[in-house]
Amino acid sequence: MAKITKLQHSEWSSRFAFILAATGSAVGLGNIWKFPYIAGENGGGAFVLVYLLCVAIIGIPIMIAETMLGRRGRQSPINTMSTLADEAKAHKNWHYVGWMGIIAGFLILSYYSVIAGWVLSYIFKAFMGSFSGGNVETIGALFTELMASPLQQIVWHTVFLGATLLIVARGVQGGLEKSVRFLMPTLFVLLILLVGYAMTTGYYQQGFDFLFKPDFNQINSDVILVAMGHAFFTLGLGMGAIMVYGSYLPKNISIAKTTLIVAGADTIIALLAGLAIFPLVFANGLETVAGPGLIFQTLPLAFGNMMGGWLFGLLFFILLFFAALSSSISLIEPAIAFLIENKNINRTKACIITGLMIWVLGVIVALSFNVWSDVSLFGKGIFDLVDYLTVNLMLPIGGLCIAIFAGWIMKAKDSEHELEMEKPQFYQLWKVLISYVAPFALIIVLLKGIGVIG
Numbered sequence: 211m212a213k214i215t216k217l218q219h220s221e222w223s224s225r226f227a228f229i230l231a232a233t234g235s236a237v238g239l240g241n242i243w244k245f246p247y248i249a250g251e252n253g254g255g256a257f258v259l260v261y262l263l264c265v266a267i268i269g270i271p272i273m274i275a276e277t278m279l280g281r282r283g284r285q286s287p288i289n290t291m292s293t294l295a296d297e298a299k300a301h302k303n304w305h306y307v308g309w310m311g312i313i314a315g316f317l318i319l320s321y322y323s324v325i326a327g328w329v330l331s332y333i334f335k336a337f338m339g340s341f342s343g344g345n346v347e348t349i350g351a352l353f354t355e356l357m358a359s360p361l362q363q364i365v366w367h368t369v370f371l372g373a374t375l376l377i378v379a380r381g382v383q384g385g386l387e388k389s390v391r392f393l394m395p396t397l398f399v400l401l402i403l404l405v406g407y408a409m410t411t412g413y414y415q416q417g418f419d420f421l422f423k424p425d426f427n428q429i430n431s432d433v434i435l436v437a438m439g440h441a442f443f444t445l446g447l448g449m450g451a452i453m454v455y456g457s458y459l460p461k462n463i464s465i466a467k468t469t470l471i472v473a474g475a476d477t478i479i480a481l482l483a484g485l486a487i488f489p490l491v492f493a494n495g496l497e498t499v500a501g502p503g504l505i506f507q508t509l510p511l512a513f514g515n516m517m518g519g520w521l522f523g524l525l526f527f528i529l530l531f532f533a534a535l536s537s538s539i540s541l542i543e544p545a546i547a548f549l550i551e552n553k554n555i556n557r558t559k560a561c562i563i564t565g566l567m568i569w570v571l572g573v574i575v576a577l578s579f580n581v582w583s584d585v586s587l588f589g590k591g592i593f594d595l596v597d598y599l600t601v602n603l604m605l606p607i608g609g610l611c612i613a614i615f616a617g618w619i620m621k622a623k624d625s626e627h628e629l630e631m632e633k634p635q636f637y638q639l640w641k642v643l644i645s646y647v648a649p650f651a652l653i654i655v656l657l658k659g660i661g662v663i664g
């Protein structure tokens with residue numbers, strides 16, 4: 211067993227609490243804001259198919275591995291990786307996986323908080339009845355106006371980040387668990403209602419076909435890289451978030467079963483969001499390639515024109531805000547756990563320090579949608595660049611390291627003991643996926659995606 215002198219963090223109170231928190235981390239803007247718009251940008255069905263494959267054969271095995279490493283190491287990702295490397299008599303450098311995760315979390319949260327700020331501003335708009343009777347022009351104008359205003363975006367980003375830090379400062383038991391319990395089921399019901407509304411538009415079939423009838427000509431290395439990156443992003447993998455959550459997981463809980471539940475819920479929510487949105491896109495003659503504004507330009511059209519739309523709209527954006535919040539707390543938790551363990555700083559101070567840094571980065575992202583919209587590096591704007599670097603590169607590279615560590619460095623008897631799967635065949639299957647299939651697929655997709663191999 212790994213040598214751990216003291217357990218500095220508390221534990222989840224039950225398996226259900228862990229499922230809630232892990233689902234909270236997984237389900238967020240990635241499912242409802244990002245999945246539809248990148249599916250739209252990358253050809254619909256072909257992208258969805260590759261994404262589903264990535265979740266099944268790469269995402270789930272890595273999620274099991276990352277949670278397992280966390281539970282065995284029981285500390286922040288950096289310390290967990292060095293403890294486990296010690297245990298396996300491997301090189302200390304493995305702890306850099308933890309470092310990369312912390313940096314990726316920082317960068318992702320900087321834009322995540324800005325987009326969540328858009329959601330907050332839409333709660334306000336919904337409350338004011340701004341969607342009522344709206345058409346493509348009026349709803350589009352609401353979004354354009356928000357994009358053009360650095361001040362509004364910065365204010366909402368500040369509010370969102372502040373809320374995240376308040377929850378994180380209260381600690382594992384107090385803050386993280388409670389926030390998810392009622393939100394996910396309600397969000398699920400609301401999405402079903404929205405899919406119901408989409409069915410009344412007369413364009414449901416077209417939306418459905420767009421998402422589920424793949425045009426194989428659309429699949430290329432870029433699409434595969436984006437789909438794979440998104441599988442990591444949406445499950446919250448490759449950066450130590452689920453590793454930290456795993457480190458708060460009591461010993462007697464089945465990691466594999468829990469992972470399947472969380473990944474299943476996450477995928478269903480994303481697909482429902484797609485089914486709610488694309489019929490609206492076609493019914494209103496909008497572009498599938500609208501980009502990050504897609505949900506903000508489509509869903510308010512539904513709320514503005516359906517019965518009870520004021521209430522549903524308000525509720526929807528409030529729930530989306532909470533879904534984003536339960537993800538953002540997991541994005542920042544690895545850094546907080548590290549500061550508490552290694553720098554002897556208390557939770558509140560750790561939150562203030564990290565919060566300030568993320569806030570500044572977030573302001574830069576907010577400005578990239580207006581004042582700095584012309585600034586580009588490597589042919590990408592600031593937001594796109596941060597997104598590409600973190601989601602398409604850092605998370606899959608983190609995932610690759612986790613797969614290699616769990617499959618090749620950690621002793622099989624240790625991983626078998628830690629996972630305690632019901633049947634030996636299940637363990638064998640996982641072991642093959644994590645040792646061969648996932649690393650091989652990840653290396654090929656990464657090399658092709660960045661153009662190293664043709």
Ligand code: PFF
Binds near residue numbers: 235237240447451
């Ligand atoms: N999974 C979250 C979402 O889909 O919105 C985002 C996220 C959370 C990414 C935690 C990465 C992470 F570690």
